[in-house]
Amino acid sequence: MVKICCIGAGYVGGPTMAVMALKCPEIEVTVVDISEPRINAWNSDRLPIYEPGLEDVVKQCRGKNLFFSTDVEKHVFESDIVFVSVNTPTKTQGLGAGKAADLTYWESAARMIADVSKSSKIVVEKSTVPVRTAEAIEKILTHNSKGIEFQILSNPEFLAEGTAIKDLYNPDRVLIGGRDTAAGQKAIKALRDVYAHWVPVEQIICTNLWSAELSKLAANAFLAQRISSVNAMSALCEATGADVTQVAHAVGTDTRIGPKFLNASVGFGGSCFQKDILNLIYICECNGLPEAANYWKQVIKVNDYQKIRFANRVVSSMFNTVSGKKIAILGFAFKKDTGDTRETPAIDVCNRLVADKAKLSIYDPQVLEEQIRRDLSMARFDWDHPVPLQQIKAEGISEQVNVVSDAYEATKDAHGLCVLTEWDEFKSLDFKKIFDNMQKPAFVFDGRNVVDAVKLREIGFIVYSIGKPLDSWLKDMPAVA
Ligand code: NAI
Secondary structure (H helix, E strand, O other): OOEEEEEOOOOOHHHHHHHHHHHOOOOEEEEEOOOHHHHHHHOOOOOOOOOOOHHHHHHHHEOOOEEEEOOHHHHHHHOOEEEEOOOOOEOOOOOOOOOOEOOHHHHHHHHHHHHHOOOOEEEEEOOOOOOOHHHHHHHHHHHOOOOOOEEEEEOOOOOOOOOHHHHHHOOOOEEEEEOOOHHHHHHHHHHHHHHOOOOOHHHEEEEEHHHHHHHHHHHHHHHHHHHHHHHHHHHHHHHHOOOHHHHHHHHHOOOOOOOOOOOOOOOOOOOOHHHHHHHHHHHHHHOOOHHHHHHHHHHHHHHHHHHHHHHHHHHHHOOOOOOOOEEEEEOOOOOOOOOOOOOOHHHHHHHHHHHOOOEEEEEOOOOOHHHHHHHHHEOOOHHHOOHHHOOEOOOOOOOOEEEOOOHHHHHOOOOEEEEOOOOHHHOOOOHHHHHHOOOOOOEEEEOOOOOOHHHHHHHOOEEEEOOOOOOHHHHOOOOOO
16 A cells, blocks of 8 residues: 655645545555644644635545644655645745745755655655755755665645635646656656546646746746736726726636736735745845846735735725724635635734724634734744744734624724625625614725625715725825825
8 A cells, every 4th residue: 555644734735635535545645743733633623724625525534544643753654655745934034034935844854754764755845845945855865865765756736725625626737846867757657646546647747846846936926916916906996996896807808818816905915925926036036137036026015015005095094093993804814715814914904003003803704813813913924933933022912902703793883894805704794784883984995895885885884995996085085005
């Protein structure tokens, strides 16, 4: 029986391996992690991450051919194929701080694989890594190999949180990069055979190692660039009276462009886009390509502009002061159907409003209070590191922030409400009831364009929707970014 071990039981390792175990019943899959609470949660009824459909997959295979364990060394030792899916956050200190990927976790995983292995293995990079990481890992493994053969493959993951299971069942493509040697090609074939259990072979793309690594960074940069492009348009739409939804529809029906990733919003978030673009920028700079680096920098700058523009709009609309005013925040996760808050635009918007002395009442269907408080107290780029290593800001935010368990409580007596995540439940709220319980004038700032602005205006709200023609009230109070 082929044995697979995956190091890292996170948003990628957990769901990816669960689907692999389901689709390959004759393969034994063990997901290992140094975090005991995380492994305990994977072995419990309350999984550590929320992902539609995940629980069902885990329940079908856990204990049969899918296992979760903290005994990292034992399972690496026993396996034929080792996936490495550990976190690769942005460096916070030293050379390349704020841009380069921190490969501390990756390197320690590689050293451990070299230490414990007594048989040849295929080591698969699942984490998103800078180009040529495989080469560095290969060096660590071969210098410590004691005669054992390691083949390194790059197999970046393209799943999106919120639709991970669907994406894993039906990936647009699976990408496998490997060495152009007989042993490298044999390793590629072994991994391709695993995926071929459920992915049509023509959708399994095989490349060299560097192309696979760079393709992952490139794909995320292109996706984020579309969002920043439409968000830049949204600012122009507000200034001119055009409607960004109409513009995006007209643009997206061009088959050369396509309709996806053209929703204007308060900005992109998630653990990957910013981190991977920063990484790309750093690689461009290291290769003496400042113009290429600057091009990608703009994608992040527009995203920061969009978050600040939104927060400024809130303040300027409410007579240029939110001091002491209650503002409801509906949604904190970086997008719907996930409890993940890494790089969520809500962090920047909330911090900006807190700095202006607002009192926030936050509700998200999936994010726990502890997580929200930690996110609002944390230093930039620290959220991707293990909890004990995170730096918490000295000054407390506790008095200005309240986390509640439903949208009606959050909005009671509030002056304004901000929709920061596109959760479906926000579309069907009883906005008449909400309006009746809010201070007047009552403001809605829709950072995801999910509410029915026409209906809300009929109720009496002053509504701001990203990239839409402005209410006359808002026109008189321009937001300065
Ligand atoms: P995560 O932070 O949820 O999970 C990583 C896990 O690795 C943590 O549980 C951590 O305890 C564990 N870990 C770290 N060092 C370890 C070691 N030496 N031994 C054992 N366990 C160790 O991260 P996530 O989101 O799963 O991302 C993993 C990688 O996949 C990153 O490189 C990310 O860029 C990439 N990726 C993430 C996607 C996402 O949607 N989250 C999508 C595609 C790629």
